[in-house]
Amino acid sequence: ITPIIEDMNKMISSKVYSFEDKMNLQIYLSKMLLKFNSLINKQPTVIGSSQSKYAKTISEMIKNEFNDHVLYFATRFLNGPDNQKIQVPEMPTIKHIMEATGISVGYGNRVFRSVYCLSHCDYLSKLKLKWAQQMLAKPQYNIDEIALVLGYSDSTHFSRQFKRWTGVSPKKYR
DSSP states (O other), X not given: OHHHXXXXXXXXXXXXXXXXXXXXXXXXXXXXXXXXHHHHHHSOOOOOHHHHHHHHHHHHHHHHHHHHHHHHHHHHHHHSGGGOOOOOOOOOOHHHHHHHHTSOHHHHHHHHHHHHSSOHHHHHHHXXXXXXXXXXXXXXSOHHHHHHHTTOSXXXXXHHHHHHHHSSOHHHHO
């Protein structure tokens, strides 16, 4: 900023301002504002301890709820008679998790994003990918079952999403 201010000071010392001087002065002011803006954007966001606690609680609840959901229904597929298809109930919503935490959905989303630098949906996607990779490594699960257990309505949607995550289809990954 110092060189910009020095150049501006030289310009201001003259008493008569031409159109070009006025334009140059605006350019210097713009440069200063851009510098200030870049300095402000580099300042780390201060995250309070209560925000960190909320974010950690939310992440743990999402992880625990999802893991319980997957484990319960994955074992049901293995232990059910003739591997019969079962109807997998919906996972608890983020609204349910936020209410259990005692905060609003909007505030919870902001806190989660500020602490983890990703949305709760992206976090859940990472959990789904991890489980998908683990389940694909086990031949006793077919892709339709994996899709159902992970919360996808059909294996086509799951396959497309898995390919977005990894670059390969579930079949090729297996």
